[in-house]
Amino acid sequence: MKHVIMRTVLLCKSFLSDGEVNNVIKNINLEIENEDFTVIMGSSGSGKSTLLYLLSGMDQATTGEVYLEEEKITNLSEKKMASLRKNKIGFVFQGINLVPDLTLYENILSPTYKTRQNRKQIEKRIDTLLTQMELEGHQKKYPSQVSGGQRQRAAICRAMINQPEILFADEPTGSLNSSQGENVLDIMSEIHREGQTVVMVTHDLKAALRGNRIIYLRDGRIDGDLRLSEYRKDETQEREQVVYQFIKERGW
Template sequence: MNSVIIKTNLVCKSYVTDGEVNNVIKNLSLEIYKDDFTVIMGSSGSGKSTLLYLLSGMDSITSGEVFLNYKNITKCKENEMAATRKDKIGFVFQGINLIPDLTIRENILSPTYKKKMNKLIIDKKIDNLLDQMDLSEHQKKFPSQLSGGQRQRAAICRALINEPDILFADEPTGALNSQAGESVLDIFTKIHEKGQSVVMVTHDLKAAVRGNRIIFLRDGRIDGELRLNDYENSTAKKREAVLYDFLMERGW
């Protein structure tokens, strides 16, 4: 059974700038399922990044409720929330935000620093990740010495080092050329096949069809969703065509 991993109930998020209130997310109720690779699409400014921050507990909501594994995270204290994020959530940001003064290895290890974990186990985990992502030979370099694709793969390693239940990614291929983008997407496909939940924001059709559930956001509200066929029963081209029609119907 495809169980619910995140549920939101009438969530609102507003920003106040110069005394003016901007309601960015409006009474949004949504369920995210554990076995899905969920994709959030919508035009620029529709609230995709904001929604991803709310779903992952990275930002606080203005009103409503967010449940992670049936636990109401809206009521969590900040230190409790920080621990939950570290344990359960990996986040790949829009625009790669590695720490410039740390090496690639140190960047990837940074989420483990405050955890009581056996160093040998962590070393083994990071060595595996570096190997899988083809980064072993770059681990002692600094972010500025790597290509965009390598930096993005390092950011993904950092998001995966604590083996999160859910991986969130905001436009993970946005800054990459198509070849580097494909290799990053292959990693997401593998993660999903291994049984981890993935929630990704993208504006790229090729990236979106890696998912199986597409949610379309318009002006802070959900304006339709689409379930794509299993990979076994359809080609990427067919999936792209179905998604393209769905998006065109919404004036994308």
């Protein structure tokens, strides 16, 4: 059933740099619905990555609250936070960040260490993910031995391995050429179709079209919230016009 899976209340984040306070996220009230593919756009420095870190428990808010399924996740102990990140959150980082001296398989498996899961089930899930992400035959290779697209797909496998309640992705196509990017976006769309809640940051219009909701961030505040229908390839042109208009009005 559709419901609010994550919400924030007056969320703020400030950094101190050179003795000056830099308010990066400013009083954000945001509700994210499950099974949505929410896209966050906004210019460089508008706070997109920072917001994603706060939502996913990677970083602590300065003030304000974040709730996941009505559980307050702000100000949890470090131990509880680590457990939450491991069990409920999947994260694909901006820029590739697989561990270079682990194989793709070991990278994907790493979030399952120290969880009480059945090995057989994990192995089955990895196999399914490897097939879905078209990585069969590459699992024994190291990140430096595969293409950027394959690395990014392995990063998505790793983020999905513990069946997260929300999958966050920060510019997952940012470092890829256009065909690799399309391929990763197809996979994100497929994961979403299967019922995964996705929150993705992007500055790429093509990537944004995959979402069914686009939030525009400007200078740490929400400056626009656009609802779209579910993604269909044959409607790409119409979508592109609607989204382009939306971001252009906001000074893109």
